[in-house]
Amino acid sequence: MKSPTELTEAFRANGLKVTPQRQLLFRLMHGNTMHPTAEALFSDASTQMPGISLRTVYQTLTDLASMGELRLIDVGAGAVRFDPNVDDHHHVVCEMCGDVRDVYVAGSQNLSIDGLDGFAVDSTSILFHGSCAKCA
Amino acid sequence: MKSPTELTEAFRANGLKVTPQRQLLFRLMHGNTMHPTAEALFSDASTQMPGISLRTVYQTLTDLASMGELRLIDVGAGAVRFDPNVDDHHHVVCEMCGDVRDVYVAGSQNLSIDGLDGFAVDSTSILFHGSCAKCA
DNA sequence: TTGCTAATCTGCATGAATTGTTAACTAGCA
DNA sequence: TGCTAGTTAACAATTCATGCAGATTAGCAA
Numbered sequence: 001m002k003s004p005t006e007l008t009e010a011f012r013a014n015g016l017k018v019t020p021q022r023q024l025l026f027r028l029m030h031g032n033t034m035h036p037t038a039e040a041l042f043s044d045a046s047t048q049m050p051g052i053s054l055r056t057v058y059q060t061l062t063d064l065a066s067m068g069e070l071r072l073i074d075v076g077a078g079a080v081r082f083d084p085n086v087d088d089h090h091h092v093v094c095e096m097c098g099d100v101r102d103v104y105v106a107g108s109q110n111l112s113i114d115g116l117d118g119f120a121v122d123s124t125s126i127l128f129h130g131s132c133a134k135c136a
Numbered sequence: 137m138k139s140p141t142e143l144t145e146a147f148r149a150n151g152l153k154v155t156p157q158r159q160l161l162f163r164l165m166h167g168n169t170m171h172p173t174a175e176a177l178f179s180d181a182s183t184q185m186p187g188i189s190l191r192t193v194y195q196t197l198t199d200l201a202s203m204g205e206l207r208l209i210d211v212g213a214g215a216v217r218f219d220p221n222v223d224d225h226h227h228v229v230c231e232m233c234g235d236v237r238d239v240y241v242a243g244s245q246n247l248s249i250d251g252l253d254g255f256a257v258d259s260t261s262i263l264f265h266g267s268c269a270k271c272a
Numbered sequence: 273t274t275g276c277t278a279a280t281c282t283g284c285a286t287g288a289a290t291t292g293t294t295a296a297c298t299a300g301c302a
Numbered sequence: 303t304g305c306t307a308g309t310t311a312a313c314a315a316t317t318c319a320t321g322c323a324g325a326t327t328a329g330c331a332a
Binding site: 019038 | 299
């Protein structure tokens, strides 16, 4: 994800306005490795800006996602999570505490895959399920 | 997934009762390659047994899943899908029509993975996103 | 076959996550 | 400084899934 300053430029360039709510969310997501849910971010944002709406958090996150500045990740645990890391990477989720971390996978071009006939594949997501060091 | 007859045995052996509703669902899921949602199965079941409850469909599917007779798959499109194929396999989903098909992946032991330190991995799911032949 | 009892079914209520709606508000340009 | 399109907040609505309670039934035992 771009820096808050760069995002300000990018939003204006796209005809979108840069409000205090959005700037706060830019800062909260920049460099964030927590893979937060919308609710979690809303909670964080609320401490710094009481009265901010959950709807606004969702709105801004989906705007960022559609600009390619964030990735949505679904670990099958109810709520979607947001990841400012847009590198080509995957995830591991702890089934006990729900913690999610980034995983880098190399060598996938050597996989032998059967069943993709007729499909044009756009993207691949690999999700590892297990238990983290703390929960083991 | 086992055959309806075998499932009848298995349910009784576990102290679970075999009702007409359950038998119908056994038949509807056996060999089913559609990866249906609970709603879709409910719809199918309703034509053969009007009055069956959606609650019962969820209940039976959950029971089957906890017995290891089916797998739950989440393609990030809202509802969870159910797969009677419990082999070690993965899935591809068409982003246009939502169709899901089984994919077999070999060679994953040769992947080079970075970021799993401290995690004990129980399972891995690979999901391919793209467009199917009909929607391309 | 009959009766008992725990398991099940249905219908409805509830809950969690997300999106739709609308009137009031404001960023950013002229 | 004013205008106007884009935003926000509050609330309603939707979707998917689970909790609950009273009526019903499968399956065992006599």
